[in-house]
Amino acid sequence: MTMEMDVMHSIQQDMNLIDILWKQDIDLGASREVFDYNHRQKEHELQRQLEQQEEKRLHLLREQEKALLAQLQLDEETGEYVPRPVALPPLQSAIIPLEVSQDVSFPADSGDAMSFDECLQLLAETFPVGETENSSVGLNTTEVRPMLSPELAAVPSPTLSPDPLSASPSQAMCPELEEAWMELLSLPELQPCLNIKMEDAVETTAYPLPPSPDAQNPNCQFYQTNSAEVETNAINICPVEFLNTVEASVPSMVQSDHLTQADSPQFHTDFAAESFGEMFYSNPVQKENTGQHGLDGYNSDAMSDMASQPFTPAGLYSLSPGDAFDKHDLMAELPDSDSGISSHTSPNASSPGKSVYGDGSFHHSDSDMEEMDHNPGSAETDFSEMFSINFEPDDLQRTLSVSALERSEEQMEGKLEPHKMDSVEECGQSGAPFTKDKKRRSDARLSRDEQRAKALKIPLSVSRIINLPVDDFKELLSKHHLNDAQMALVQDIRRRGKNKVAAQNCRKRKMENIVGLEGELDSLKEEKERLLSEKVQKAAHLKEMKQQLNSLYLEVFSKLRDEKGNSYSPSEYSLQQSTNGSIFLVPRVKKTLAKSDIRHMSSA
DNA sequence: CTCCGTTGTCATCGT
C-alpha cells in the first residue's frame, strides 16, 4: 500500500509536470508567429470564439461533476467514489451500459493482477449475465484496463457503428460520451482540471472495482486516455440522472464541433488499443505487477511525457520494447503527404490530433515528414535521435525539459502547419493562390536544408536546429560530436531558419505599418475634407458678416450730420472706435490734420 | 516575353 501511494505520488508529480509543460507549450505556441498575417488574424478570432465555447463547456463539465460527486459517496474501505445506495436501489439500473462489441481472449500472463477469468468469475458473481447485456449494468472498464496485455491492446478493434446516433441508446451512449470526452479532453485549458481529477482518481481508486464483461471489450471508447480513464472512474459508476445530463449535453457538442469526426470511432478505438493500451501499463501499480515490457526503466517519465505527446506512429513505436516494430516499415506505410497532420491520420479519423488534443497541434513538422519521405532509410535514425532524449533515464529533469522543448517545438509547428494545411485546403476552394505556392516553396527550402544536412550526415532535425533555445541547442550539439563542416552547416541552417522567421515578421510588420498608414491617411483626408468644408462655411459666414457690417456702417453714416445739417461722405470720413469705446469721425484724406478736426461724437 | 508578388537568403546594424 505504501508502495502504491509512492507510485501514485510519482504519477501525481508526473501529471503536474505534464501540466506545467502543457502550459509552457501553450505559451510558446501562442507566441509563435504565424506567417500569413490575414489568415492568422482570422484564426485568432476563431480561436477566441472556440476558447469562449470551451470555457462554457468547462463550466458545464464542472457543474456536471459537482452533480456527480453530490450523488456519490466515498467508500472508506476502498477509497472509491461509489453511487449512493439511495440513488440506485438496483445497481444494474443505475450504471452506464457499455456494450461489448467484441470478445477478446485475455492472455493468462497478465501479471499479478486478476486474470481475465478471475474477472469474469467475479463479474458473474456480481452481475448475473442476463442482466448485464442490455440492462444498464455499470462497467468500470478502466479498472480492468491495466490487466489488458499490450498485445491485446494493440489488436485493432473492429469498427464500431459509424453513426452512434443510429445505434441503440445503450450503444449510442458510449461513442457519444467518448466523443464528447475526447473533445473536452482535447482542450488544453482542461488539462489542469483533468490532472486534478486524475490525482483525485488515483487517490480514491486505489483498488479497482470488480471487473465486468465489458472488460472484454478493448474497444470501449472510454479506454483511451489518462484523462478519459479519470472520467470513467467517475462516470461509469455514476447514477443515471447524471448520465442523462451528460448524454443530453453531448450531442450538441458533438454536432457543433465534431462533425468532421462523425466517422472517427474507429480511430479512437484503434488509438486506444494501440497507444494507450500500452500506456496504461506504465501505471506503476500495474508496472510493478507486470514488468513485462522492458520499459520499466523509463516509462514512468517517458510515458508520462508521452501521455502529453500526440498519438503518432513515431511516438507509439518509440515506446515499442525491443524494436518489436520495424520503424522503417512503419514509416514507409505513412501516407506521403505534404501536410504533417495527415501523415499520421488514420483512414477513419479525420483529425486525430484534434480529437485528442484539440487543435491537431501534435505532429511532425513538414521537415520531419519530408525527411522521412525523402529518406525513408534514415527514418529510424531520425526517430532514434528525435526520441532518444526521452529515454535517457539518467537525467529526468533535463529529459523533461528537452522533451518539453521538443513538444513545444512540435506544438509550435503544429500550430503552424495545420494552419498551413488548412490554408492549402481552403485556398484550394476559395482560391488564395499563394498559399500553395508558399507551402511548396517552404518544402523546397526545407528539403534543401534537409538534403544538406543529410549530405553531411547531421543527426539532427532541421526543426530542432532552428527552434531550440540556444542553451538546449548547444547541449544538443555537445551530445553529437560534429565536425567543422557539420557545425558550420548546422549554424547556417539555424541562422537561415531564424532569419526566415525574422524576415516574415519584418514583412508582416511592414504590411501592418502600411495598413496603419493607409488608415491614417484616410482619416487625415477626411479631416482635410472636413476642414475645407468648414473653411468654406466660415468664409461664407464672414462674407455675410462683412456685408452686414458694411450696410450698418453706411446706415450710420447716412444718419450723421454736421452743424449745417449736411451728411458726411463715407469716402471722406471714416468711423473709428477708441479703446474706451468712444467713436470718432475721422477724415480719410488728411488723417494727420484730422486730429484737430475731430468732432466728438457721442458713444454709440 | 515582361511584370509583379512572394519568399528565402545575405549583409549589416543595433541591442
Add this chain to the structure above:
DNA sequence: AAACGATGACAACGG
C-alpha cells in the same frame, strides 16, 4: 564577444 532580431537588398520562382 556572441547571439539575436530588424531590415534593406537581391535573387529565384511562379502566376
